[in-house]
Amino acid sequence: MAYPVVERPKHFKTGIVGGAGYTGAELVRLLSIHPEVSLEFVTSEQYRGQNLADVHPHLSELTSLELIGAEQALEKDVDCVFLALPHGVSQKYAAAFLEKNIHVIDLSGDFRLRDGATYQKWYGREHGAAHLLDEAVYGLPELYRNAVRHARLVANPGCYPTASILALWPLIREELIETHSIIIDAKSGVTGAGATPRAHTHFPRVTGNFSAYGIATHRHTPEIEQALSQNDRQPVVQFTPHLLPVDRGILATIYATPKGSWHPELVNEVFARAYFNEQFVRVMKQPPEMKQVRGSNYCDLHARYDERTGRIIIVSVIDNLVKGAAGQAIQNMNILFRLKENCGLRQLPVYP
Amino acid sequence: MAYPVVERPKHFKTGIVGGAGYTGAELVRLLSIHPEVSLEFVTSEQYRGQNLADVHPHLSELTSLELIGAEQALEKDVDCVFLALPHGVSQKYAAAFLEKNIHVIDLSGDFRLRDGATYQKWYGREHGAAHLLDEAVYGLPELYRNAVRHARLVANPGCYPTASILALWPLIREELIETHSIIIDAKSGVTGAGATPRAHTHFPRVTGNFSAYGIATHRHTPEIEQALSQNDRQPVVQFTPHLLPVDRGILATIYATPKGSWHPELVNEVFARAYFNEQFVRVMKQPPEMKQVRGSNYCDLHARYDERTGRIIIVSVIDNLVKGAAGQAIQNMNILFRLKENCGLRQLPVYP
């Protein structure tokens, strides 16, 4: 049954496949006040038959929403589904929804890499729906808005790639930096690791702590390199993720060496030019703090040229569950449905 | 100039006096997406002439909003002002706005106590606008909705009192508990202490820490006792606040001894009955966690009777900056303006 809070008729119907995790819950939070879209169902294999509010007490307003199984979801008449499933699971469901002419916005990593071999190398297994890779559109609207508009299958970007690509794209597209000089030192809150408790996400271990992980091996590396490719030349990016003692948020500190001669003011011009018309990218005069985007769909950016070392340093922040996941997914949905891109996404950050 | 995001004409005009602190910023956050109300100005003596976004980078969307002085605010044509000022300062401004037939919603403690002598005893100074105390309406809508509807001056409740009174009211109004048995052990995030840095709010001291303060002397005690008075009998409440290593949120654990014989199911019936029609009070089957209301206007409650000890235990949670301050102020404004009470306040909590 439909989510009942807003009374006036909605123009589009959506559903969420995979509602037990953080991304699914965040989609519910954002869709619940979207003025043009109804949420018709949420699935969960683990909790099917239970009420959404029992699984997510913070959503306990939505008392009439019962979790269903994914196969029931296939029988629903909706315009779009969000797949909020683990990597490797989305690829099992995407085709079935597409066959029913339902748009699919996949929030896993399954359809982000265009090349099945690259997927296999970094994800360690063969792709189960490789025939869809060609058609999937990488859903970073600031770069690929037009492609998203006509997509059937949108691969919603990863959280680290969103923060990183938006920070580097203005410099890459004007070919201003040495593409082999890029170092991304990224720091994420723990929701990025998902809702399943593990030793490395146990509270006593994480609080008051900080650590690097996945050095040289993180799966978001090829995703970043792919998006930053220009004219068939792909950069080699050094990407080091870290775990912050924080629930939400990503901050990436990015280093790159500019090509040729350079002057300090140029960097601001480049970023202002790139994002002049963007509603969700805010170019800041000062380095942004991570929490200043909490709960919102903003990516805040600050870039600086260090004359002493000859390097450009960029600081980029997002909320990993919003612009890094559910918010960007809804932004993509708005584009698909020809709605205003910030429809339902106008909430300001919850700070402090 | 008016906040420009929503294009369609708004029915009411508001302004914020005191925009440098957390409560002021939270009012801006919530008003910015309120569909029926425009924000005409924000004042700050400290930052007047600066842009709001320079003081609150998370609000950097609102680039055209320049902070003005309070005396300029008095010349603005608005329907309602929010006073987000320190205790003792609000009482200097309230009368001036009232004289211009502008509704005043005061978020300080200045107009919460009906009796000037009680104010003087707990706040340690004489009241500067005692003639307004009689007229001020204590703005806890769940108890005093009708009075708020006709108020000129609304005294927005304190954060601890909001969590405490909503938890105790169902039992008090049915005269089910011994009013001298009430113990409120309350825990608050640090935003409750305001935006000014002090030794006891310095990060290294608060993180990983927890402490009681204001034992037996906190100013919210008489506010709670006043609201829980029945038939001229005032309870004597033991109130102990604590400082949590958290930015937002209050959780109060409340103990009371029931009168006469009692059975476990009764407690749930009492709370269900009291809040059946309330949109912002959610009676929970399990004890609520503090964060499950973050960013929202909910008060989540759970009550239980312990047969072994013969006591009732109630757990109550709110976001101190929303239901404990800015959200409740907007709820009061909605009532004043005959809008839907949840207008502009429908956002679900930002969790986790």
Next chain:
Amino acid sequence: MAYPVVERPKHFKTGIVGGAGYTGAELVRLLSIHPEVSLEFVTSEQYRGQNLADVHPHLSELTSLELIGAEQALEKDVDCVFLALPHGVSQKYAAAFLEKNIHVIDLSGDFRLRDGATYQKWYGREHGAAHLLDEAVYGLPELYRNAVRHARLVANPGCYPTASILALWPLIREELIETHSIIIDAKSGVTGAGATPRAHTHFPRVTGNFSAYGIATHRHTPEIEQALSQNDRQPVVQFTPHLLPVDRGILATIYATPKGSWHPELVNEVFARAYFNEQFVRVMKQPPEMKQVRGSNYCDLHARYDERTGRIIIVSVIDNLVKGAAGQAIQNMNILFRLKENCGLRQLPVYP
């Protein structure tokens, strides 16, 4: 093999059964610089054969300590073993060590309750070694020092009971309070919940959060009531534990109604009298903050009489892993071995 850091011969040999958890690791930390005691072995069924430093990287100095199985431990020649095992498991091992004339200090809840029926009621299962309950000495040195001195089996107190009993004992032994009026509102860091990741200890859920749990049903309730019994009269204690977003530490806020007439100064006299000679109990002029005992064996106490309400309020803080577990266990061992009670426990708190 023996822990090799200190070269001079030690007088006593100890071992730890259960070295994978937080309590076991904390025992290693404290024993490693104990001047009179050697650590001969640490067991772990899960990690047997691995190096202690692989399981606990912070202990990576101790490279020669290989984890053994518990049955190997039974063949070791030691003076004392610490059982740092889950509730229900200790009772399987205690008798075997006692039979070999090895002192046993058990850090689980297995031997704390004198009465097997009470154990069964609160722990939900029959006791597996009920014949040892009579002989076990409740190892709270400030109350039972002489009994500990002659014990074979020491039941090391729980963390909440340690903070609570030390706070109430001075009033109870002088019969100054109504024993049915006691309310203990206690707050603990997450290490109190052990090292195994669970949904309620997952970092994103706990950080920025706070919650009550085990209302009216927590197993530490009967332990507190037993220790506070006087002349066969047992108090009925209201005990409510809460989970703090903190790794270590307990703060208990305790309420009690004094008997008869009372004056404010009395409360300080009572506490000063009770703990004049105690090295690990510090009676404070101000309410202690939880973190001010971090890493140390102190219990810091502050008591106050509220004339307005007629209640005594006591604030008590400990580090749950030290005075609430491993430190107190070593304090008990020192007593058993006729060492100075603060031997190896003189470290000051790590603050902030």
Next chain:
Amino acid sequence: MAYPVVERPKHFKTGIVGGAGYTGAELVRLLSIHPEVSLEFVTSEQYRGQNLADVHPHLSELTSLELIGAEQALEKDVDCVFLALPHGVSQKYAAAFLEKNIHVIDLSGDFRLRDGATYQKWYGREHGAAHLLDEAVYGLPELYRNAVRHARLVANPGCYPTASILALWPLIREELIETHSIIIDAKSGVTGAGATPRAHTHFPRVTGNFSAYGIATHRHTPEIEQALSQNDRQPVVQFTPHLLPVDRGILATIYATPKGSWHPELVNEVFARAYFNEQFVRVMKQPPEMKQVRGSNYCDLHARYDERTGRIIIVSVIDNLVKGAAGQAIQNMNILFRLKENCGLRQLPVYP
């Protein structure tokens, strides 16, 4: 008067100038259990005449220690003083103590840079005791142990430089990396910013947050470059500090490009070779977590070669108040006094 806990006579006498801050308190904590050294006095201009325990409640054992003024300290007969003063203040006191043949270990930045002009450039003022710069020994024992042994004035390294230099030195001294390729992305707990409350260290702002600061301009940059100079060639280091929502600890992630051909195993050999004999540097097989050294004098290091990018990545962690300040100062004192280098510093980390 002397700190009275340890009864046996101490061989050396010390005092602390500047006891109100975190570094001063940490020196007290560590010296209080140092077996060979007595603490004769602690000064504080702000709190002179008060008891140390009133300023630092966690030290409330030390009830007889009254804070004195710095000029009184000059009359005390001690072997060594620790200057735990702000930058710019130490330079006013150092000469006076040296004239009395008292060793000075300065924990500020005042004597770390050998060149007065470099000091002026980065600290923004002329040096007030530039004649002492030549004689000051940079007190990083792992690099300059012999010089420390004969020093009168030891400049205790900064916290970031300690973590950074120890991570890079093994590669630098064997000339294995391009010295202009070094990027240090460092993250610190908030105690690194001192005990004075400021807007950017206010708890609500820091918790759940993360931010970069001092990009391209931090004063620790020239300190690192100086220590990494070889044969008069000074590297140009990119240094970016960040503020973690944590009380203690530094983690530095460091990037460098090796010279010439390289193989992955080499990096481990280089670090093993460099620190084989060091007691306080632990070379780890896995990237260290920041908290695993909390409260201890360890620097834990892990280095890795990324074949794909051709870079070396090093992760280095310390407790900024111990190895990054007070612990290293005591290590230097031990060297000066020909004590064992780990004397009084053998405590293992307090984890978790």
